[in-house]
Amino acid sequence: MAPNAVAVSAPGKVLLAGGYLVLDRAYTGLVFGLDARIHVIVQDIATRNGVTLNEIIVTSPQFQDAVWEYGYRLTERDGGIQVTPLRVDATLKLNRNVFVETALGYTLTYIASITTPNVTPASITILADNDYYSTPTSLSAKSGAAPRFHNLGVPISKANKTGLGSSAALVTAFTAALLTYYLPKETIDLSTDSGKRKLHNLAQASHCAAQGKVGSGFDIASAVYGSCLYKRFSPDILSHHVEPGQPKFASQLRHIVDETDEADRWDTEIRKDEVKLPKGLRLVMCDVSCGSQTPGMVKQVLAWRKENADEANAIWQDLQNANDSLAKELRALAESDTRQSYEHLKQGFARIRELIRRMSERSGVPIEPSSQTELIDACEAIPGVVGGVVPGAGGYDAISLLVEDNETTLNELAKLLSGWTFKSEASGQPGDGRVSMLDVREEMVGVRAEDATSYQG
Numbered sequence: 001m002a003p004n005a006v007a008v009s010a011p012g013k014v015l016l017a018g019g020y021l022v023l024d025r026a027y028t029g030l031v032f033g034l035d036a037r038i039h040v041i042v043q044d045i046a047t048r049n050g051v052t053l054n055e056i057i058v059t060s061p062q063f064q065d066a067v068w069e070y071g072y073r074l075t076e077r078d079g080g081i082q083v084t085p086l087r088v089d090a091t092l093k094l095n096r097n098v099f100v101e102t103a104l105g106y107t108l109t110y111i112a113s114i115t116t117p118n119v120t121p122a123s124i125t126i127l128a129d130n131d132y133y134s135t136p137t138s139l140s141a142k143s144g145a146a147p148r149f150h151n152l153g154v155p156i157s158k159a160n161k162t163g164l165g166s167s168a169a170l171v172t173a174f175t176a177a178l179l180t181y182y183l184p185k186e187t188i189d190l191s192t193d194s195g196k197r198k199l200h201n202l203a204q205a206s207h208c209a210a211q212g213k214v215g216s217g218f219d220i221a222s223a224v225y226g227s228c229l230y231k232r233f234s235p236d237i238l239s240h241h242v243e244p245g246q247p248k249f250a251s252q253l254r255h256i257v258d259e260t261d262e263a264d265r266w267d268t269e270i271r272k273d274e275v276k277l278p279k280g281l282r283l284v285m286c287d288v289s290c291g292s293q294t295p296g297m298v299k300q301v302l303a304w305r306k307e308n309a310d311e312a313n314a315i316w317q318d319l320q321n322a323n324d325s326l327a328k329e330l331r332a333l334a335e336s337d338t339r340q341s342y343e344h345l346k347q348g349f350a351r352i353r354e355l356i357r358r359m360s361e362r363s364g365v366p367i368e369p370s371s372q373t374e375l376i377d378a379c380e381a382i383p384g385v386v387g388g389v390v391p392g393a394g395g396y397d398a399i400s401l402l403v404e405d406n407e408t409t410l411n412e413l414a415k416l417l418s419g420w421t422f423k424s425e426a427s428g429q430p431g432d433g434r435v436s437m438l439d440v441r442e443e444m445v446g447v448r449a450e451d452a453t454s455y456q457g
């Protein structure tokens, strides 16, 4: 590890309540960070045969073919720093990673827009905690302690994601690591509110650009701030800037990140102290691997809402009230020394699920399909399980549970899930999916500086 190495990590996410609603500024999302993190280490590039490479090399060593090399140059007319993917071998097809490439271009451009840049060549390593991907059977069968970071042995595009928001955690940790590496602490300090706010703005901008759409941004918010109650930003903030490399891109990006004018101010609301988890309870995430996610669910739900505004708005408002009540009850229990009954929480989950099923039925989109209803009902029947939901956009991918944090409950749950064969209506094949409990739980802390030497070896 080079002596100037810096390392930063950012957490994954689960939108426990507020899927679809959070796309609209009139509503909020209850989002928990998760203790599966993506880590990014930046250091001097090692010389090869005495030659210093004038480039930035990014590697993600858990995957096959996961090396991306970039040249970079300052463009004319305030277009920012343009990064150009280089071919690792002239005979190979160009292998691109749009999230890495975009975050690199945006971050270097921001750095160049606030300082006289001294962008030295660098080597960047990305490491993902194991629960971002389903563990391949070949690895789970191996005896002995699992390595801290699995080598998945396949290209990233072939790995089975568990839906914890890898791209948002990656973009956040990557952006934060570059800012820390290239800028002095007096210019940006990510342990301060103002440093975090700039990181948030920059990471939202590049994540949206890489995704090719302006989503609600709850995943970047939780990667930066950890668990929070989230109200989105007005999409306008990110829809007027020119493309990277175009004249004035650099100044426009600086205004977006630094909020230089009142008119540039982000209207995002992030309320951290309104999200608490009572002592003795924890979140459990279950990955449903039946490979039948319905594409375009967000589009379909929004189209239905547009056509059926009155009915949809009534459901949206009822859900917002139910979500607020759940967050409030969690806070009340967390802050009280005496109240220990989970009855209100149970009712809260039941009400949220009832409304999500109504949303599902009315829009015709399988947000809580009947196979997920069966699974959550079975989990809720276990003593110690307080409640469950389909998180985020819902569908067949995952369920989230709030449970009492004790061995008996977790063992009972593991027993139920290991024998569960998941039936996906989408594929029509009964018993074609397994359900596994991920080794993750809620995480209150967002982006975090790490000790770079802890990744050695």
Ligand SMILES: Nc1ncnc2c1ncn2[C@@H]1O[C@H](COP(=O)(O)OP(=O)(O)OP(=O)(O)O)[C@@H](O)[C@H]1O
Pocket: 060, 097, 098, 099, 100, 126, 127, 128, 156, 157, 161, 162, 163, 164, 165, 166, 167, 168, 170
């Ligand atoms: N460990 C990693 N190393 C390099 N790139 C990564 C890594 N993890 C994620 N990425 C980038 O993020 C992309 C995956 O982003 P995508 O938005 O499809 O998934 P996600 O963020 O995990 O989604 P979800 O919100 O469903 O959890 C990958 O194709 C790659 O570009």
Ligand SMILES: C[C@@](O)(CCOP(=O)(O)O)CC(=O)O
Pocket: 014, 015, 018, 019, 020, 021, 022, 023, 163, 215, 216, 217, 218, 298, 391, 392, 393, 394
């Ligand atoms: C449906 C939506 O509200 C949540 C999607 O969450 P997830 O990717 O399923 O965790 C979309 C969004 O907020 O960007």
